[in-house]
Amino acid sequence: MRVVNTADILAIESLKADERTLLGLFKELRKHSELSAYLPEVCHLSLRWVRLLERQPLRPRALLGKGMIVVTEGSGEVIGDSPCRVQAGDVVMVPPGGLQGLVGGAPGGLSAISIHLEELDESEPRWDTPCLCAALGREDGADEASPDRAVSPVDLLVEENEVHAREFAGSPLMQLIRSERALRDDVKRRMLGALQIWSNAFQKVLCARVVFESHPGAIAIAERHLADEVGHNRRLSRMHDPRSSPSWDRGIAAASSWFIERMGSASTEERTVLVHFVIERCADVLLTAAQQIFPDSDYFATHAEVDAEHFKLGYSLLKGFPGLDLGPLRGALTEGWQMMNLICQRISDIAAGDGDAAAEMPAGGASPGELARDPRRELTAVLDGLCGGVM
Known part of the structure; x- marks a missing residue:
């Protein structure tokens, strides 16, 4: 060195x-x-x-x-x-x-x-x-990417995704993580509890993608992604006592249900954007920064390394689709980041201990009648069964 x-x-x-x-x-x-x-x-x-x-x-x-x-x-x-x-x-x-x-x-x-x-x-x-x-370092000053060279739709989408990622880097949750307050034991405990709620939901998002995917190449990537992530919520739970943390939060539950529902209603291309561009890029920013307040945990270091690889999988898949329509994909990108920002805002509120930020509810606390009246909760309940081995 x-x-x-x-x-x-x-x-x-x-x-x-x-x-x-x-x-x-x-x-x-x-x-x-x-x-x-x-x-x-x-x-x-x-x-x-x-x-x-x-x-x-x-x-x-x-x-x-x-x-x-x-x-x-x-x-x-x-x-x-x-x-x-x-x-x-x-x-x-x-x-x-x-x-x-x-x-x-x-x-x-x-x-x-x-x-x-x-x-x-x-x-x-x-x-x-x-x-x-x-x-x-080029001596001749030549620019291989000339202004006249067309930029692919996927690369335009990547640029837009990075704008969202930079905005997220300045969000309240990221500011909290970078502050001395984040080193307090009570803040770390609440943060892990809130992250646990999303981590459990993310397993269902990945399961839903596997269930609803129909494109052969996307199926292979979805199954590989699920295999890479399976059980990571359990690893997170070993870092704290789940019994001392909220098991449910209305904001995280609503945004998580949106992602689960979109795995069923979105196109293959939109699913790829939501999972590989939005969720994985957000996780890369968040979990990489969280290493500084949880230096003894390999959970955050592992994700910091694999999230970039998962982004690459989605990028390669989209590159293989000819004639991409950027309009719906940009819409999915924007909506996905809005929902992730909602989730992370709730995580920030819970970690900071802001009043009634979290409502405690035991797992499976919703009644069958409530599930029947809410299609998103009904789908989540079905995925609970499908993902029983994952959770």
């Missing part, structure tokens, strides 16, 4: 396209010989923002490919194979298989960007974008 400080990189003072345009402090990482040799020309790129308070750890874990940590604020210590002190401006290069972990330093902890780089064969089709550093 090597640490390079950005103070050792020459600054770029103006843009070549317009020498009159002065920049602030702008440094190209490839202008440093070690960093240039380390960065792949083409790669899968995964970026995660990390905020650690003083003495708060992010436990080490082995990387499959290369990794980098860019410390943007504060100071702390890299822990793992080669412990060392780091401060704002440091770029840490972590080799494949290396153990990467962090601890916030005194007095204010640290903020950093964690980067995972997976090298690719340039002939291999890619689901994500090439590393930005590789694009900036």
